Amino acid sequence: MSSLLARYIPESIVQFIRQNYLLILGFSILCIPTIADLSQDLWQTPEQGHGPFILAIILWLFYKTNTEGQPAEVRSNNISGAILFFAGALSYILGRSQEIWLFEVGAFIPMLCGLILLMAGSAALKKYFFAISFIIFLIPLPGVVVDALTSGLKSQVSHWAEVLLYAANYPVARSGVMLVVGQYQLLVADACSGMNSLFSLFALGLLYIHIGGYGFSWRGIVLFLCVVPIAFIANVIRVMILILVTYHFGDAAGQGFIHGFAGMVVFAVALIAFFITDFLLGLIFVKKVAK
Structure with a gap:
């Protein structure tokens, strides 16, 4: 499996997956149900049909940013990161349970910001901020x-x-x-x-x-x-x-x-x-x- 990853996926991505596979797995458990529901519901309408296009841009921006390398100095910010992550988690739980897309999809912004602060610090958050901000265009407005x-x-x-x-x-x-x-x-x-x-x-x-x-x-x-x-x-x-x-x-x-x-x-x-x-x-x- 590792040899296949190394052959078809850039080394920087392989290394990131190896180091953070548990985190990626946990975050995927949150993302996949939301994306599946969006693809079967709102993204089928003419008004929100651009959703997959925006999602593809977001994934490409994260990939492109990751290939540019990481900040030389990593200083995690545990307090701010934890606050943002748990605020996003509460928003996700509320949105998911009450079927409020604004809260459910919007929750990924503070959760991602919080995770990056916890793992790599403010320098990394600044680096990924443009990619994260694109999630705004994925949020279905009322x-x-x-x-x-x-x-x-x-x-x-x-x-x-x-x-x-x-x-x-x-x-x-x-x-x-x-x-x-x-x-x-x-x-x-x-x-x-x-x-x-x-x-x-x-x-x-x-x-x-x-x-x-x-x-x-x-x-x-x-x-x-x-x-x-x-x-x-x-x-x-x-x-x-x-x-x-x-x-x-x-x-x-x-x-x-x-x-x-x-x-x-x-x-x-x-x-x-x-x-x-x-x-x-x-x-x-x-x-x-x-x-």
Whole structure:
């Protein structure tokens, strides 16, 4: 078994598993039921379908951070680590027993922070903090919170989709978030407008900035501030395509687009927009070369 691990898994990961196999086993006992329930429930919905994508990013970030090596000096912080871990454990127990996703999934943030403080100290926590913070995007927010944050954006998405298609001579009209095109009526709900993807696009933007190594530079800050406009434009394009597919090919084709390709359209447009924005910012924020 050890030879197989050494052959197919990097040595740093093998060493970590050998040293902490009991801890990994215990933490897996907590993680696996939660992930299994999410995959069978919320991750099956259009609103939370980005969950596996976010989980994959989190695992990759932990792997990437681990391969960068550990801090030279390890000073464990037992008191702070224990407080954070037990606070997270209580949140997990409450969330798991009462079926409150916010508490159950959110509990992994303080538990991980506490474990790292106990095992490796504050320097290691600082090193892994970006990977841990990504769990925020995995937490399913209550519908009331999502509606409060995105209701205005949803209305504007409908408005601009109508304006642009009307300018292209399509018979489209709007009443609130209800769009009428030809003989069809389309309700631009959360799943249609893709506003729930706003949170996953935030994650995509942060990951892009992190991989680019921009950090808190002006280029990184401006690129992060562009996440909302990019998400907005991507969702306008998504709704426009939905309207065009429905108008030309019928309601069944439009519904098939929502469930099959709409999410990919948003992410493809957003990623292209990130590349273009980053390129333009690169022309503005030229790196200073040391003389």
